[in-house]
Amino acid sequence: MTVQETIHEMAVRARAASAELARMTTSAKNDALLAIAKALEAHADEIRGANAADVARAKENGLAPAMVDRLTLTPARFDAMVAGVRHVASLPDPVGETIWTRERPSGIEIRKVRVPIGVIAVVFESRPNVFIDTAALCLKTGNAVILRGGKEALETNKALAAAVKSAGVGDAVQLVETTDHAAVTELVRAVGLVDVAIPRGGERLIRAMCEAALVPVLKHYKGVCHIYVDDKADLAMALSILDNAKTQRPGVCNAAECLLVHEKLAPLFMPMVEAWAKDKGVTLHENEAGTEYLSLDINVAKVADVRAAIDFINANSSHHSECIVTNDAERAAEFLRDVDSACVYHNVSTRFTDGGEFGMGAEIGISTDKLHARGPMGLEELTTYKYLVTGDGVIRK
């Protein structure tokens, strides 16, 4: 079989599985999740062995230490992954929820109800826990999922897939085993079989998928988050938020990458920033608007006022998360209204852009797109809806 035929056959099987999944009760889906958690524990040795082989090969091939680290399924990460599956089982099921009902003068009654999307294709890179996290979220929401991981994690992913399969979920969770990139192209062009593709990886992967895609893609390019410190800010609060947003976890997408300072405040505040940067090992940059460092680096610019800050952000941010620090309610309201990003903060660190922190229970990613889902994507964002219309022989006049 060609790669195209293999993927097509998997997609056909996923479509059939999705019809079954859509009919499953919440408790049946939760039982399946708990069975997966048990199966992972039962297969722990095979999974760790496969991961050790992947890690050894990666080191041989001279993979960067950061990549090798991401690839490694430590005992703590393994346990967290299994606990994650059980946590998803404990969350409320959004499927079946009635969003609204309406009686119309024509005599029809309309119910808008939440249903699974259908078949989801997820392409991810080296972190093997993504396979299990994603499978659990899709299963919980009644979606079939086809996963394609990075080639360096193939043995680990195969072992994880075997464990999941042993839990009896049939074709609900399928792993693409070929490392041929044509598989990804075929997946994102499978109109009528795949309903949405979700890349979980770097910008290059995302761009390649969007370029090839005929099915919708839910994506997050990058996180270039801004902190604007207004001249009416509490300086201690501003420094605390800056410190948290930049240094608490610099490698993540909701970390701050650019500090904007009101020019009137700069003579007072910049020395504080410089002292903080020296203390925390942060490097301050200038004229690097739009850069995603993911490290202890931050771009700094002065702006004339809140309006200039808003314009700077809308021109240079990745529309992910931005914050204003001010005690002026009017300026805060203007910033919240006019900044065109998924999450806009007033006197709160940007690090809160996260499904867990937002009370979603779990997260499949953060969308910087505006359609379907924007910001953290939890279980609800893995669903769509349909209209159920009932009446007593009603016809249109």
Add this chain to the structure above:
Amino acid sequence: MTVQETIHEMAVRARAASAELARMTTSAKNDALLAIAKALEAHADEIRGANAADVARAKENGLAPAMVDRLTLTPARFDAMVAGVRHVASLPDPVGETIWTRERPSGIEIRKVRVPIGVIAVVFESRPNVFIDTAALCLKTGNAVILRGGKEALETNKALAAAVKSAGVGDAVQLVETTDHAAVTELVRAVGLVDVAIPRGGERLIRAMCEAALVPVLKHYKGVCHIYVDDKADLAMALSILDNAKTQRPGVCNAAECLLVHEKLAPLFMPMVEAWAKDKGVTLHENEAGTEYLSLDINVAKVADVRAAIDFINANSSHHSECIVTNDAERAAEFLRDVDSACVYHNVSTRFTDGGEFGMGAEIGISTDKLHARGPMGLEELTTYKYLVTGDGVIRK
């Protein structure tokens, strides 16, 4: 300037206009809509003159009569178009609505609020009223719009655009005047400037746009709607629904294209169907599953039971609108749950799939996609949301 440069410049202007539009109050937007309605009336002669020129050229070029009809802006259609703008002004504004608020244990307060999408690109075919309808819906929801019509309607669209421009809406509504197809390609690839593309036309246009697109596309391929008549149906009701769904307006996407009859009922019901077809001039077909006739033709098939009907529909429909006629509540529930279409009906004609009939006030189209919008798309579907997060110096632990 090349076509690419022209489109890029229009998109940059639309992006700037969208920032202004997002800040406009509902009453300012409604005033702009009423000014457009007045301007259309003031420019009626120029618009009708331009349309007459388009129609004359279309006839000269031997355009099909149905196409010439679609292109013609009769006085009645002109009045309906202007009344439509005033109607949109009278509708509630979804922008600014709080979808939910949440206080989190961390001390942050989250508000999920409805906001405009930003810049919308609409590509349509020969009906010139689409230009005004779309402009009104986008303006009402605070979106800037770039419209590209069919080349046969170019003079009409230019006259309509001039009237809209005279109402003082700046770059909120822009018409692409070039007929070069490269303009469409550039529009749907303008990531960061165009937020979504909406094709309003035939399947070929939609496929071409999806093939080229890097921005999300909201679309509706076709309407292949099914009526399943169960053996526990009221036969008079079944015939009435079939008649309404097939003959009331056969050329539209929510008209029935396929009748499924329970095999036990067929000996009794098929003679009634044949008599009805003869009476109404409907041609019955066999073995043409999945065909969109848009005429007085319908495919007919027998199925073993409701499960077979569901499977037939999920395999052959366009996932638009389907109906079960039955007095059996359990079978109805099974059909409503398992048919994977935007609108699923029980004892109601499929002709109700419509923004007006659903109480949305207006409609920009019907989506057969599952992401962002499914089924009729009204004003709410032209919006997205953002999260506003406030606190008192809250940082992540």
